[in-house]
Amino acid sequence: MASKADAGKGEKKGMPIVLMMVVMLLGIGGGAGAMWFFAKGAHADTGAAAAPAVALAVPPPAHYIAMDPSFVVNLADPDGTRYLQVDVQLMTRDPAAAPVIQGNLPALRNGLLMLFSQKLADELRSRDDKEALQAEALAEVQRILTAETGRPAAEALYFTSFVTQ
Known part of the structure; x- marks a missing residue:
């Protein structure tokens, strides 16, 4: 039969893996959220800036x-x-x-x-x-x-x- 000391050692081994997975999921989620935030801002900025550039690139009528x-x-x-x-x-x-x-x-x-x-x-x-x-x-x-x-x-x-x- 396992003693209480052995049971505590088993729990300690499992805890770092779970903790690592939680940290990794938070990192991935945070990165995806930041990417979405910056991509949304970039589209808003480039949409207004790109419109005049496209308008200037249109050649005169043939x-x-x-x-x-x-x-x-x-x-x-x-x-x-x-x-x-x-x-x-x-x-x-x-x-x-x-x-x-x-x-x-x-x-x-x-x-x-x-x-x-x-x-x-x-x-x-x-x-x-x-x-x-x-x-x-x-x-x-x-x-x-x-x-x-x-x-x-x-x-x-x-x-x-x-x-x-």
Whole structure:
């Protein structure tokens, strides 16, 4: 049979483990509460501060200039029976650039007609091919506008219709 002295020793061994668990739970709870408190305060502070920064980051509205009528060209295929029909729109965010682009449409159309007509049908099959042509066409437009006006004026060029036959 165990004596009272032995029973006291067993209780002393169990007490530190329970005490450690209680302290650990209090620490975890306190840390979670502090995290919640500071996160709540951070959201309140950043919400007000972030709103003006986001408002300043919004770009001006885009202006689109359609290059009508559609471009229709013979492709440079050896058999000469392939055609490209494409609709093009230019985009600028500078309202003063739209009239500059409009005033240079004949030169822009000429440059794009020359570019499109030197392509082969096989060079226009995949999406990558079309995106490469789009980049070349934008570079041509910006080259002409820079030569005529001193600035590229157009920020983007979009194909709104693209048909090869």
